[in-house]
Amino acid sequence: MKNACSKKNAPNPLQQKVYNILNPFEEFKTFQFHKMEIPLDQIVQSTEVVMDQIRLGYERLLEEEAKELVWMVQYNTIIKAYEVAEKYIKEIDYSAEDIEDFCFALESPHKIPYLIPGPAGIYISALCNYAKEEEIVLKLSELKTEINLIGFRLPKGKRLMVEGDTGDFTGIGLEGGELEVEGNAKNWTGAGMRSGKILVKKNIGLHTGEWMMGGEIYVGGRVRGLGNIVEGKVYERDKLVYPGKVRYPNPYY
Amino acid sequence: MNDRKVLVVEKNGYQKQVMAIYQFISDHLYFNRPDIEIKGEPYNSAILLSLLTGLTKGKELIIGEPGLGKTTSAEFICSLAYQFPLGVIWGSEVSGHPEQTEEKIIGRPDLGKLNRGEEDVVWTNFSQMPVKIVDEINRLPETKQSMILDGVDRGNWEYLNEMIINDEYCLFATANYQDGGTNTLIAPLVDRFDVIVESRYPGANLSFLIGKSHGKDHILRHPKYEKDLYRVLKSKIAHQKKIPKMEEICNAFGEYVQETLGVKPLKREDRDRIRTEMESLDLDTDASAFARMLLAELSFCDRYGQKRVVENCEEGCHYTGYLCRQIKNCASNRLPTSIKLFSQGLAWLLGDSEIDIEHVKAVMPFTLSHRVQWKDEVLSQKERAKRDDPFQIFLAKEAVKTVSQRYREQSDHLKDALAVGSKIFQGESLEPLEGDHPIYTEIKKDIRHRRNH
Numbered sequence: 158m159k160n161a162c163s164k165k166n167a168p169n170p171l172q173q174k175v176y177n178i179l180n181p182f183e184e185f186k187t188f189q190f191h192k193m194e195i196p197l198d199q200i201v202q203s204t205e206v207v208m209d210q211i212r213l214g215y216e217r218l219l220e221e222e223a224k225e226l227v228w229m230v231q232y233n234t235i236i237k238a239y240e241v242a243e244k245y246i247k248e249i250d251y252s253a254e255d256i257e258d259f260c261f262a263l264e265s266p267h268k269i270p271y272l273i274p275g276p277a278g279i280y281i282s283a284l285c286n287y288a289k290e291e292e293i294v295l296k297l298s299e300l301k302t303e304i305n306l307i308g309f310r311l312p313k314g315k316r317l318m319v320e321g322d323t324g325d326f327t328g329i330g331l332e333g334g335e336l337e338v339e340g341n342a343k344n345w346t347g348a349g350m351r352s353g354k355i356l357v358k359k360n361i362g363l364h365t366g367e368w369m370m371g372g373e374i375y376v377g378g379r380v381r382g383l384g385n386i387v388e389g390k391v392y393e394r395d396k397l398v399y400p401g402k403v404r405y406p407n408p409y410y
Numbered sequence: 411m412n413d414r415k416v417l418v419v420e421k422n423g424y425q426k427q428v429m430a431i432y433q434f435i436s437d438h439l440y441f442n443r444p445d446i447e448i449k450g451e452p453y454n455s456a457i458l459l460s461l462l463t464g465l466t467k468g469k470e471l472i473i474g475e476p477g478l479g480k481t482t483s484a485e486f487i488c489s490l491a492y493q494f495p496l497g498v499i500w501g502s503e504v505s506g507h508p509e510q511t512e513e514k515i516i517g518r519p520d521l522g523k524l525n526r527g528e529e530d531v532v533w534t535n536f537s538q539m540p541v542k543i544v545d546e547i548n549r550l551p552e553t554k555q556s557m558i559l560d561g562v563d564r565g566n567w568e569y570l571n572e573m574i575i576n577d578e579y580c581l582f583a584t585a586n587y588q589d590g591g592t593n594t595l596i597a598p599l600v601d602r603f604d605v606i607v608e609s610r611y612p613g614a615n616l617s618f619l620i621g622k623s624h625g626k627d628h629i630l631r632h633p634k635y636e637k638d639l640y641r642v643l644k645s646k647i648a649h650q651k652k653i654p655k656m657e658e659i660c661n662a663f664g665e666y667v668q669e670t671l672g673v674k675p676l677k678r679e680d681r682d683r684i685r686t687e688m689e690s691l692d693l694d695t696d697a698s699a700f701a702r703m704l705l706a707e708l709s710f711c712d713r714y715g716q717k718r719v720v721e722n723c724e725e726g727c728h729y730t731g732y733l734c735r736q737i738k739n740c741a742s743n744r745l746p747t748s749i750k751l752f753s754q755g756l757a758w759l760l761g762d763s764e765i766d767i768e769h770v771k772a773v774m775p776f777t778l779s780h781r782v783q784w785k786d787e788v789l790s791q792k793e794r795a796k797r798d799d800p801f802q803i804f805l806a807k808e809a810v811k812t813v814s815q816r817y818r819e820q821s822d823h824l825k826d827a828l829a830v831g832s833k834i835f836q837g838e839s840l841e842p843l844e845g846d847h848p849i850y851t852e853i854k855k856d857i858r859h860r861r862n863h
Contacts, residue, residue, distance in 0.1 A: 182832035
């Protein structure tokens, strides 16, 4: 028994060896190291964190407003979607570059599985409206899909420039902001806008300025058709086309 | 110089005493120009490093043209740092020549006792003295150089199954540049020297002054004490018993020097105290990381695991830009010992509380230059570069400068990598840091070894 006890208490020579292992870095035992990151790593890392938040907001918007991936453009659906988008965006600290990155991410299925142009446009508009920057440039000329509803409710003091074409409902409900599209804009541009300025460098579609309450629309190319305008001005190649004789009566109205 | 020295005086009296010896030699005995700058102060490398050799129990190889004071500088240092009259130092010197024998260097049989059938050894003054000077060591044939390897390295002198061990000793060897009568110093002997230094031409004007002054050798002589010391050295008592007797005479000579010359040589207890103080100085993290970085470059080989003089690394290696590509041999374990020893000595002398990177950078070229074998292409590339130093020391200084530049660029990252290494050794679950330098690979190798345990 005595022998067994003494054997039990004897230090395990192998264990001792591990504990006594020489530390060749002993001098640095108390040195406080900090994880070194090169600036690019930090930028990439912080951008990814922000992008994740933005993506999450968009996915929640789809979950709430585009169940079964169908979204109908109606006055109340737009308002509702915008409110949902606002709710998520207010919690994110992002910059104008992040909005542009999000636009590109929309076309990468591994980043964002579903691109539904309506909610996407509402979400981008909300991002632009709540961005810190007063002037935002979105380089969308490489995008294969035209985003609808860009510039929705763009407030006074904001200037949004879009390089490339935009889809339907561009700049609707504009609230004093300045929207500039380098390419073409489709139908219902400036519908319901209250004030501000829309400049489309190339052509514009049908129903331009539908229920427009104020502001100005400048078109560098051709206006395919004007909508029922309440108040405001529309220029085609520097020539005032509204108020004035409506050259293109709306065949669908 | 003198703000720092004033600070030193307040901090510790020994630094002042040693600097006074430096100044005395510089002003009266060994005329030369300052050739290195440490922390903004100019120094003469031959006097400074010889003094540190004496204080740290080191080994120094002094090279230079004939007649430029290689041996004399060592003699003056030995005399003032160990309180020996010059006559005794001269009588204990060993000179390198082809006919040199073990009997003349280490000891011989006691012939009187041998006649009576007893075996005893009469030790030479050289083997018994704590200060050892080998004059013109490269005139010793290569086969005979091996004879003094152990004595040079450990202070153990062995003859006829008897041995004396020098507890305290320093060694100076002088070597001329290659001429008809010189031999190559064998690598194991060269590696045993902590530092190499050149005794340089002082310039035409100082040289002219040396020519005019006579009798400077004699100011450190004292025939009576020399005779007394010889008597002790020749006495038949055990070596250990001779030491206190020699110290007594040395102390008397020291007092004589202080009275006549105004400079106070170092007593045995002074030297012991100084060494204790030096040993308490540690390298700070920068000095340690920098030394590790240099050692990694001097020993690393990605292809063959480490540098070996018999293996030539290939073209196209990732580490082409580092020193490992330019050298043939691997740094020995004596190199870091020498770096630490002399950095400690220098930090102490300058009154600093720890060894910093400046101390390490100052001594490194002198600890390195004799130990590195450069590849022929490097030698031919740099041979004609404009320089003040002998070629080997010049190459070493350039190498230290290059590594220092690299260290400046990544010091924070390297210290972090070493700290992470330490944490992993303490059992923390971390990953070693990556970096583009052989040292990071070395750190990873050590960590792998730790994890395999």
